[in-house]
Amino acid sequence: xxxxxxxxxxxxxxxxxxPLSNLSAxxxxxxxxCSTTQTADFARNIVGDDMVVKSILPEGADPHTYEVxxxxxxLVASADLCIENGWHLEGKDWMKQLCLDSGxxxxxxxxxxxxxxxxxxxxxxxxxxxxxxxxxxxxxxxNITNAIVDIDPANQEKYESRARxxxxxxxxxxxxxxxxxxxxxxxxxxxxxxxxxxxxxCQEYGFQSASPVGWSTGDEIGAGMSNAKRKEVIxxxxxxxxxxxxxxxxxxxxxxxELATEAGVKVGGSLYSDSMGAPGSAGESYIGMxxxxxxxxxxxLK
Amino acid sequence: MRPLLALITSILSIGLVYGYLxxxxxxxxSAGIEVxxxxxxxxxxxxxxxxxxxxxxxxxxxxxxxxxxxxxxxREIFKGTDLPQGEPVNIENFGQLQxxxxxxxxxxxxxxxxxxxxxxxxxxxxxxxxxxxAVRIRITQDGLTLVEKTLWSNAQGTAIEGIxxxxxxxxxxxxxxxxxxxx
Ligand SMILES: [Zn+2]
Numbered sequence: 078x079x080x081x082x083x084x085x086x087x088x089x090x091x092x093x094x095x096p097l098s099n100l101s102a103x104x105x106x107x108x109x110x111c112s113t114t115q116t117a118d119f120a121r122n123i124v125g126d127d128m129v130v131k132s133i134l135p136e137g138a139d140p141h142t143y144e145v146x147x148x149x150x151x152l153v154a155s156a157d158l159c160i161e162n163g164w165h166l167e168g169k170d171w172m173k174q175l176c177l178d179s180g181x182x183x184x185x186x187x188x189x190x191x192x193x194x195x196x197x198x199x200x201x202x203x204x205x206x207x208x209x210x211x212x213x214x215x216x217x218x219x220n221i222t223n224a225i226v227d228i229d230p231a232n233q234e235k236y237e238s239r240a241r242x243x244x245x246x247x248x249x250x251x252x253x254x255x256x257x258x259x260x261x262x263x264x265x266x267x268x269x270x271x272x273x274x275x276x277x278x279c280q281e282y283g284f285q286s287a288s289p290v291g292w293s294t295g296d297e298i299g300a301g302m303s304n305a306k307r308k309e310v311i312x313x314x315x316x317x318x319x320x321x322x323x324x325x326x327x328x329x330x331x332x333x334x335e336l337a338t339e340a341g342v343k344v345g346g347s348l349y350s351d352s353m354g355a356p357g358s359a360g361e362s363y364i365g366m367x368x369x370x371x372x373x374x375x376x377x378l379k
Numbered sequence: 380m381r382p383l384l385a386l387i388t389s390i391l392s393i394g395l396v397y398g399y400l401x402x403x404x405x406x407x408x409s410a411g412i413e414v415x416x417x418x419x420x421x422x423x424x425x426x427x428x429x430x431x432x433x434x435x436x437x438x439x440x441x442x443x444x445x446x447x448x449x450x451x452x453x454r455e456i457f458k459g460t461d462l463p464q465g466e467p468v469n470i471e472n473f474g475q476l477q478x479x480x481x482x483x484x485x486x487x488x489x490x491x492x493x494x495x496x497x498x499x500x501x502x503x504x505x506x507x508x509x510x511x512x513a514v515r516i517r518i519t520q521d522g523l524t525l526v527e528k529t530l531w532s533n534a535q536g537t538a539i540e541g542i543x544x545x546x547x548x549x550x551x552x553x554x555x556x557x558x559x560x561x562x
Binding site for chain 2: 244253
């Protein structure tokens with residue numbers, strides 16, 4: 078009887094403490110809240126399982142027109158680190174506002190990138206879609222790594238080690254894109270998408286670009302569709318004998334389908350633009366979305 | 380009554396185990412003699428790169444990380460961007476190399492060669508990725524070549540990465556009382 082009591086004590090002690098220790102490990106993990114799926118993916122590649130990373134923007138959603146929900150404010154309020162893309166990608170600066178409301182510091186991931194400047198209605202706007210080159214992606218990774226190290230300097234070595242591996246992957250991605258794009262003759266490198274999300278990509282890999290909507294799908298300066306822009310795009314398609322135009326996964330496809338019919342050109346598929354794909358899809362990661370975009374562009378335009 | 384008995388038994392068991400561990404720790408045999416395996420001589424490295432270098436856009440720290448880094452046992456001993464193309468750069472005072480030693484395995488004395496591992500990483504500028512690039516590393520001991528190796532760029536032509544090992548054998552001293560050696 079005595080032995081069975083002892084056994085019972087040891088077993089019950091173990092069964093109580095084990096789940097408790099798991100729970101406390103989860104509770105003590107720091108929380109990073111990112112505005113977009115891309116910044117969240119960069120952060121995940123740096124923190125591994127050491128921290129929890131959440132994106133406010135769901136996969137496939139549009140950051141320009143996103144409307145914050147009550148849950149977002151609670152999430153930001155509980156964050157140890159908040160990261161936004163910046164340059165007004167988040168329409169009306171919704172991430173900055175959420176951080177301001179909760180008294181949290183907001184790290185801007187595009188800091189240090191040479192901006193692509195767009196002059197819209199007499200105002201200079203910085204194109205916020207900077208993640209579209211792996212080189213700029215490297216700057217996102219550096220900024221996010223520094224911010225993570227700031228909140229957990231004890232594990233600096235681990236974060237920097239993961240960041241270095243990820244930067245190797247970004248370097249390889251950049252080289253691979255150059256090799257693939259090389260299959261498209263220079264005079265056929267014209268990328269027509271719903272909105273001007275691909276400016277950095279086009280500049281880096283030698284494409285011309287056009288879109289009926291402008292730099293933002295929201296209602297910022299110079300954003301939104303106009304008949305003049307629409308006509309310009311159709312004229313460009315005809316003048317350059319463009320083989321295909323592209324929809325975007327985070328934008329309603331209707332405009333581009335109508336435009337394709339009108340211009341007599343095929344649709345080359347949907348490109349991942351302002352947010353990544355759902356978990357399990359090919360575009361669930363930054364590298365995956367870039368890879369799938371390049372494959373669609375090359376096979377449609379070459 | 381039974382839970383109380385179980386609690387007392389547990390405390391007693393934990394106390395006994397703790398006491399034994401403390402006893403074992405205090406009576407553990409000492410690690411023995413401290414042995415210095417440091418290799419003797421003057422060591423130098425010559426590094427030669429086939430292309431001019433530029434700051435690496437994929438480096439983690441643009442301020443600190445340079446286009447070429449040479450590490451020895453996880454410690455950066457040289458980094459630079461302004462390297463003369465095709466001209467050797469001399470590196471000195473980079474740390475202590477380890478000589479080999481004689482160890483006893485299955486009752487026999489076996490030589491364990493001292494392996495000194497260097498890791499070199501070079502980011503090749505985009506303009507020079509169209510053909511293979513290389514870095515040559517020569518490690519000398521008192522002016523004599525210990526190892527010389529040429530590492531070539533990866534399949535994409537974007538970087539050179541590799542390991543160079545400087546091996547230093549053990550020299551057995553004729554001391555019957557000490558099977559360790561001096562190099
Ligand atoms: Zn956009």
